[in-house]
Amino acid sequence: MSDSEDAGPSRILFSVTASGIDQHYAESVPNQNRLRVRTADRRGNGSFVEECNFPFVVDGKSYDDCIDVFGSGTPGCAIRTNTENKMIDWGDCLEAKEELVARNDMTYGKTNICTDNFHHTCAAQANYGGLVVDWEAGNIEISLF
Numbered sequence: 001m002s003d004s005e006d007a008g009p010s011r012i013l014f015s016v017t018a019s020g021i022d023q024h025y026a027e028s029v030p031n032q033n034r035l036r037v038r039t040a041d042r043r044g045n046g047s048f049v050e051e052c053n054f055p056f057v058v059d060g061k062s063y064d065d066c067i068d069v070f071g072s073g074t075p076g077c078a079i080r081t082n083t084e085n086k087m088i089d090w091g092d093c094l095e096a097k098e099e100l101v102a103r104n105d106m107t108y109g110k111t112n113i114c115t116d117n118f119h120h121t122c123a124a125q126a127n128y129g130g131l132v133v134d135w136e137a138g139n140i141e142i143s144l145f
Helices: none
Strands: 056-058 061-063 076-081 087-092 106-109 119-122 129-134 139-144
Touching: 056 076, 056 087
Parallel strands: 106 119
Antiparallel strands: 056 061, 076 087, 129 139
8 A cells, every 4th residue: 555644654454365275286376365384486587476385396395385396596486286296387485574464473284174273274175264353453353254
């Protein structure tokens, strides 16, 4: 949001959806509003709208975080994998400090049960909810409908 007399100084506004988090879709589903485990671009294009698929396998070794895949000095990840988690397509990772939610503040569960943790990614594929953001207090309230 840009500067204005009515609204005050410029701010970054986030619209966050949780649909499809870490679901290992067979196809790429770009969504810049999706809250991701880790964010990547596509093959170094600089448009960070993809989600890393973890774990991913390169040369027989499994990885659960961004790594320097090709020795370029830039950490990357698989943005598409096959059924054996082998990397099909890749991207450069967004710097961890730029992620909306730090990965060490996340938990992940493969059951259809969500928790009260700061950020929990669950495998339930049809949860709908909402966010209430109190910018002044720095609080976010998340609810399921």
